[in-house]
Amino acid sequence: MSPKGSQRIAAKERKEKRGGRASSRAAKMIFTAKRNLTLDKRMRSASKPDREDAIPPRYPTRRRSGIKLPRWRPGPWLLLVPALGAIGAVSVYPVLLGLWLSFRNTTLASPDDAFIGVSNYLQLFSDGQFWNAWSHTVEFTGASTLLETVIGLGMALLLTERFLGRGIVRAAMLIPWAIPTVVTSKMFGWLFDGQHGLVNYLARSIGLIHTNINWYGSPEFALPTIVMADVWKTTPFMALLLLAGLQTIPRSLTEAASIDGANPWQQFWLVRFPLLTPSLLIAAMFRALDAFRIFDLVYVLTGGGPADSTEVLSTLTYKNLFSALQFGYGSALSTVMFLTEIVIAIGFGIFLLKRFREVKV
Amino acid sequence: MSVSYPLAKPRRMARPRVRISRPLIYLGAILIVLWSVGPFLWQFSTSLQLDRDLIGDRPKLLPIPICFDHFVSIFVAKSFHRYIFNSLVVAGTSTVLCLLIGAVAAYALARLDIRGRFGILGFALAVSMFPQIAVVAPLYVLASNLGWLDTYRVLILVYLALGLPFVIWVLFGHFRTIPTTLDEAARIDGASPLTIFFRIIVPIALPGIVTTGLLSFIAAWNEFMFALAFTSDIERQTVPVGIANFTDLHYVPWGDIAAASVVVTFPLVALVLIFQRNIISGITGGAVKE
Numbered sequence: 001m002s003p004k005g006s007q008r009i010a011a012k013e014r015k016e017k018r019g020g021r022a023s024s025r026a027a028k029m030i031f032t033a034k035r036n037l038t039l040d041k042r043m044r045s046a047s048k049p050d051r052e053d054a055i056p057p058r059y060p061t062r063r064r065s066g067i068k069l070p071r072w073r074p075g076p077w078l079l080l081v082p083a084l085g086a087i088g089a090v091s092v093y094p095v096l097l098g099l100w101l102s103f104r105n106t107t108l109a110s111p112d113d114a115f116i117g118v119s120n121y122l123q124l125f126s127d128g129q130f131w132n133a134w135s136h137t138v139e140f141t142g143a144s145t146l147l148e149t150v151i152g153l154g155m156a157l158l159l160t161e162r163f164l165g166r167g168i169v170r171a172a173m174l175i176p177w178a179i180p181t182v183v184t185s186k187m188f189g190w191l192f193d194g195q196h197g198l199v200n201y202l203a204r205s206i207g208l209i210h211t212n213i214n215w216y217g218s219p220e221f222a223l224p225t226i227v228m229a230d231v232w233k234t235t236p237f238m239a240l241l242l243l244a245g246l247q248t249i250p251r252s253l254t255e256a257a258s259i260d261g262a263n264p265w266q267q268f269w270l271v272r273f274p275l276l277t278p279s280l281l282i283a284a285m286f287r288a289l290d291a292f293r294i295f296d297l298v299y300v301l302t303g304g305g306p307a308d309s310t311e312v313l314s315t316l317t318y319k320n321l322f323s324a325l326q327f328g329y330g331s332a333l334s335t336v337m338f339l340t341e342i343v344i345a346i347g348f349g350i351f352l353l354k355r356f357r358e359v360k361v
Numbered sequence: 362m363s364v365s366y367p368l369a370k371p372r373r374m375a376r377p378r379v380r381i382s383r384p385l386i387y388l389g390a391i392l393i394v395l396w397s398v399g400p401f402l403w404q405f406s407t408s409l410q411l412d413r414d415l416i417g418d419r420p421k422l423l424p425i426p427i428c429f430d431h432f433v434s435i436f437v438a439k440s441f442h443r444y445i446f447n448s449l450v451v452a453g454t455s456t457v458l459c460l461l462i463g464a465v466a467a468y469a470l471a472r473l474d475i476r477g478r479f480g481i482l483g484f485a486l487a488v489s490m491f492p493q494i495a496v497v498a499p500l501y502v503l504a505s506n507l508g509w510l511d512t513y514r515v516l517i518l519v520y521l522a523l524g525l526p527f528v529i530w531v532l533f534g535h536f537r538t539i540p541t542t543l544d545e546a547a548r549i550d551g552a553s554p555l556t557i558f559f560r561i562i563v564p565i566a567l568p569g570i571v572t573t574g575l576l577s578f579i580a581a582w583n584e585f586m587f588a589l590a591f592t593s594d595i596e597r598q599t600v601p602v603g604i605a606n607f608t609d610l611h612y613v614p615w616g617d618i619a620a621a622s623v624v625v626t627f628p629l630v631a632l633v634l635i636f637q638r639n640i641i642s643g644i645t646g647g648a649v650k651e
Contacts, residue, residue: 076473076554080481083466083525090500090522091488097499158389169390171637172397178633179401180583182601183622187404190615198403201420236397240641286490293492296585300605314494314586321498322590334495341492 095338101331108325120332130333132308133316136223140312141291144230149284151231152238157268159243170243173236181233185300188229192216216302219309226297226310238283245279246272277355285348289341313337401626408432408619415616431620441621443595444603448625450513451588451599452581455520460574462521463528468558470529471536472544482533489526497590504591511594519587524577531576535569536562572639579629600625 102120106113124130155173159166176184192199194214203209216225249272257267295314298304304311304319313333321330407415408431409424435441470478500519501510509515539562547557563570585601592598598606604625607618633640 076469076475079465079469079473079554080475082462083529084481086462086518086522087485087488087525090519091491091496094496094499094503095491097502098495101499101502155389155393158386158393161386163383163386163390165390169393170641171634172394174633174637174640175397175401175630178579178629179622179626180585180601180604180629182583182585182605183404183626186604186607186618186622187400189613190407190619191400191403193615196416196420196615198420232396232400236393239393244641289490293494295494296601299589300585314492317494318497318586318590321501327498327502331498334492334498337492338495341490345487345490 098331099335101328102335104328106328106331108327116328120329121336123329124332124336129308129311129316133311133313136310137292137294137312137314140223140227140230140294141288143227144234144291145284145288147227147231148235148238148287149242149280151235152283153242153280155236155239156242156246159239160246170240173240175236176233177237179233181296182300184229184233185297188225188232189216189301192225192228216310217306219307222302222306222310226294226301229297229301230291230294234287238287241283242276242279245276245283248279249275278352281348281352281355285345285352288344288348292341292344293337401630404619404622407615408623410616412616431616432624434614435617435621435624439603439607439617439621440595441603441624444598444600445625447513447597448582448599451516451520452578454513455517455524455581456574456578458517458521459524459528459577460570463525463573464532464563464570465558466525467529467532468536468562469554471533472541472562473554482530485526485529489523493523493586497587500587501590509591511592511597513597515591516588516597516599519591520581520584523584524580527580528573528577531573532566532570535566535573539565568639572636575632575636576640579633582625582629 103115103117104113105116105120159170179187191197192215194200194212194217197212197215199215200209200212204212213221216222253271253275254267257271262270293314294312295318298310298312298315299318302310304315314337317330317333317337320326320333324330403422406422406424409427409429410421411426411428411430414421469475470481475481500515504510504515543561543565544557547561552560582599583601584599585605588599588602589605592602595603600621604618604621607614607621
């Protein structure tokens with residue numbers, strides 16, 4: 001399960017080689033890869049460059065060819081101005097404005113607009129609705145990320161095999177991703193309809209259930225239904241990401257393992273999985289960050305109901321903003337969400353860094 | 362390198378075929394296809410069925426008899442073309458702007474002498490991970506102060522900014538694959554960076570730029586929350602808001618919803634299937650190269 005697995009296989013190869021047996025191409029490749037790694041490390045510790053210098057050969061530097069190239073006066077920064085301006089105006093400035101609003105009691109319904117310190121946040125932490133939405137959001141994020149990663153990995157592994165019609169399968173997998181989320185919600189609303197839904201009908205006809213289940217109309221099934229809709233929409237996309245990750249792993253490594261007698265199960269856990277972990281973690285992180293801010297599915301399918309059983313942070317914030325018009329309190333809510341996202345990102349980041357270090361040492 | 366294999370034929374050994382058995386692979390492939398297209402096919406079938414068949418005891422998988430009532434209804438009674446027009450204006454304009462601004466920025470980051478380019482790229486990535494709900498309230502306040510609510514321009518600007526990080530990242534990757542000797546030759550000939558960009562880089566990277574544009578168009582076409590918050594007038598509402606509001610007082614018009622879903626999704630599905638190879642490399646390219 002750890003990178004040690006692949007090292008163990010490499011060590012085995014080495015022993016065989018010393019024993020005078022035929023060396024395999026794969027073993028050599030592992031050697032080369034390892035040597036490059038150590039060389040790379042040595043080089044890095046020697047000159048301690050920042051990331052900037054890590055890729056210079058591909059970029060035109062003025063000195064490189066010895067010819068003095070004409071320099072463009074206004075400077076390349078000018079080309080970044082429109083993009084950074086737009087991002088700044090629509091993302092950075094509003095976030096700061098939101099932070100400022102979260103310390104005020106601004107509402108659009110009354111002329112109230114004064115600085116009230118942290119009382120919005122204090123109110124928030126004693127607000128049952130907030131904690132209710134918080135736990136649903138965490139449950140949703142955990143469940144959907146886990147299911148999508150696991151099922152997506154399964155799909156990706158299947159697609160690494162060569163078979164007739166693989167291109168068609170891959171193309172079909174893009175369809176759920178391209179469908180607007182609002183349409184997905186309505187689609188699942190109809191599929192899981194309590195009275196005439198196809199899912200109820202099919203489940204009844206194969207004897208899974210005896211009476212219709214009111215899927216998203218009952219507090220106990222509503223959140224799982226939303227998770228299912230999200231898993232449907234996002235898993236194929238996840239699978240395509242993981243497939244791309246799997247395809248960067250040289251085939252020769254699994255081949256070497258199978259020559260050594262590793263069964264497919266061992267090939268996966270000892271060779272491919274450790275090498276895939278970084279891609280897997282990155283994909284899962286983006287998925288978790290995205291799942292945490294879920295809005296469309298819930299808002300359209302259940303609106304947070306029944307009995308607040310599917311209320312998530314985004315829908316609660318939206319209601320506070322645009323139904324109750326509590327812009328101060330709503331901004332405090334969204335600021336807390338924002339901070340949580342940062343925590344999630346840092347958490348994954350640390351985990352990932354540790355992983356990278358483990359692999360390199 | 363040449364390696365001598367004393368025992369077996371080398372080719373045979375290099376391709377071991379001990380994997381999952383064939384029938385299982387095909388079963389899995391069929392399941393994936395069913396998973397991906399099944400719900401949409403059911404929606405398609407629903408859109409062509411009579412209302413009384415939809416609420417019958419046994420759902421009919423195939424629409425027999427076929428009726429186009431729902432399609433007529435969404436255009437005649439619910440003026441769905443209005444939403445489609447709005448969506449086309451908003452998503453189209455923001456995509457064009459996004460490509461123009463984003464490509465120039467990506468070019469500067471990928472090929473010009475900019476200090477801290479990874480800082481800027483990291484910043485763009487971080488911005489794209491913002492919970493969008495965190496900016497909707499302040500932007501609403503700003504837009505209402507400017508009198509921009511219920512306008513195309515507010516949505517265009519928002520979608521432009523939401524799409525930019527993605528466009529910059531993907532095009533940055535594309536532009537880096539073009540050999541820099543081309544730039545150097547042009548520079549020696551006295552071309553300015555902008556000339557190089559429009560005359561050399563854009564023509565070479567055009568396929569990638571088109572795909573990126575398609576992806577950001579899909580994202581803008583599908584966006585819901587900002588459209589919901591910033592428009593209350595049907596004259597400016599986009600397709601997702603229109604579909605979300607498709608509810609009658611006493612019952613849910615599933616047939617009409619299905620018809621509308623088919624109308625807005627069919628072009629997307631067709632585009633995606635046509636460009637699938639480029640799209641897959643576009644969306645996965647940035648993800649696995651760290």
